[in-house]
Amino acid sequence: MPRRSGISQDELRRVNLGALLRRVHTDGPTSRAELTTELGLNRSTIGDLTGQLESLGLVSEELPTEETAPLGRRSGRPSLVVSPRSDVAVVAIALDVDRITVALVGLGGVVLDRRTRLHERGSHDVERVVESVSQLTHDLLTQHAPRCCLGVGVSVPGAVRASDGLIRFGPNLGWVDEPFTALLAEELGMPVQSGNDANLGVLAENVRGAAVGVADVAYISGSVGIGGGFLVGGQLLRGVEGYAGEIGHLAVDSGGTTCRCGSVGCWETKVGENQLLTHAGRLPGGGPQAVAEVVDAAAAGEERAIASVEDVASWTGVGLRAVVNVFNPEVIVLGGMLGRVLASRPDLVAERLNSATLISPGGRVDLRVAALGEDSSLVGAAELAFSPLLADPLAVMGEPEAQGHDALAQ
Template sequence: MSSTITEGARPDDARRHNRGAVLRRLHLDGPCTRAVLATELGLNRSTIKAVVDGLADSGLVSERLPSRRSGAGRPSLLVVPSPQAALVLAVDIRVDRVAMALFGLGGEILGRLSWRLRPGAAVPRDVITGVLESAVVLASELSLPVVAAGVSVPGVVRHSDGLVRDAPHLGWVDVPLGEQLTAGLRMPVTVANDAELGALAEQTRGVARGVADMMFVAGDVGVGGGVILGGRAIRGASGYLGELGHMVVRPDGRECHCGCRGCWETEVGANALCRALNLPLNIGRGELYAELRELGADPANALDRLADYTSWLGLGLVNVVNLLAPRLVVLGDLFAALPEPVLEVVGTRVRERSIVSRAVEYTEVARSTLSRDAHLVGAAEAAFSPILEAAVS
């Protein structure tokens, strides 16, 4: 007869785990009392006291009275993450602009700037130089050290080292972005596909909070998707999963820059949307968003003018839902700006035409709540991840 001995966690391991759980809870969900921490994390009050005191001694959290009080007696102190205890730089590189922001612990944006890119002028060297110079400007405004960076890129990115294998709308091929920014910024840099970071942002701070199986599908010049299943990001070989825009939906359709015909992004990307609305293909993003807002005021007209576009959008989403079985699909960028009647039709088609959607008691389709900051927020959270792990050691 044999027996199995299960060893308990060592005290140091337990302390690190508890410290990490408390810090992550405060970083993602904001201030709360010690009592709430104990209830949510299933820890006793003496353990919470030891953890909070340790984090406070490290300068990672502080305690203060709530700004609003109710009832008699002294209110319980709130445990608050200290934003300036750890700053990260988030960078969102797009076809037409670069946006940057400094995020403090807890997710607060402490500074931001952006600049436009001329069409066809996104030369890697110039973009990298701009990022390095702008990082100095942002950091100097706060006079605080930045400890890590996250970068969003609209292309195929190798997860291990941030090599941009192919970003066709930028004209980039085999750009060692992670290596060059790590050297230039002198800090750890995480580079990832923009849609993957959009999914991370929505699951941590957006409409998909608490949803373990979700997708972020974003439409801009191109179309991409980020996938989180079972609470974990799904990346595929080398991190290249997510090029949903190059799923062929119309074999006799328009030629795509990838070499195929009838890719999904040729039917639902920015150019396709401009064609549907009889707008110039080179229209500025601000003007296109304004056109969509105006169209939203006339539901019948919106459904009529975007009838074919809506059909292709729904078709592609049915395919990806059947393949990946998310409970929630979050639409970002231009998709999130589509008029509400269009999104209602798309959601209905996914529920009715996807066998997987019906099997999981219907997949919900929702618009992003983070607007155009989704990629920045995701980049920041990617940068924070190793910091939160290091902070518990």
């Protein structure tokens, strides 16, 4: 990727500290020897970097136990194992259509504890949401008192303005232009970052889920609406204001019904939760539980349920054609009800996808069910909150006690 600026020695050190910390945060305890190989840096640099991260209180080092020592390497001087310190934590929050979930997550991705509160579907006053979230957060922080809480990441089902976290549009909460992020930061006295739930979902599935190590990923999650999050060459597709990825409103059937967005035949009018439920003779609004019940009924042979699942599976495949033609992803991860439908009828989704995709007649794209289930956006919210630390540990933690740094960049 083209760079418009150079890299100074100071930036080099920060980048390398971040790369090492990200590695152990993502992969867990790792020996210095493995880090040397994987990061492409020499042994003394790795030693200096881990020493720095240790003095910042971000990692600990110890001799390998029987379990962590690599096989065949149990003689000779063992390589120290570097572990992330889970007492460095963030608060992850998922706002959802019918619940708020708040979790305390330690470095390394350990969920230390979590709380959930249900609420009725529909519009909610932003101040009351801030208050409720704040109560849950204080409760968790009081009980666990982590050594260090870096900040808060919030998953929002809607469009979040990148520049300031304004909730530009959140139909499930009835929000338009709500300064939720700023209000919560003021209330908690901590840095708060908000992101779109599907964007956080793709990050989560890439770091800890169904698409680990894959650089070109489309994550599509279905509930009442359809959300899309995309990794493009390993980078999150954000768009200039942060609103990219709205694929629920791609046209798939212009003879169809009018969508809440004003267009006709949007993808989410064909594959939303309530389409599945009502086609199967159920009432709308039953949420994931009702969806699971329909999918199970279809598996058990109930005709209307079968027809409904088949209809949604077909239209899922049709919509995915556009995803493949536009993004040419290596992996498509389907979450929420689309994940359930894929698990139930992978044949039908793939058949409709491949029937008119431009240039992948062999059906090269790999369709996967989300691995983190309902938690993907919560996990993504934690990653969002950790991201400033992982990008530049020194900027977040401050310089450690005086030490020689000159060797760090070797």
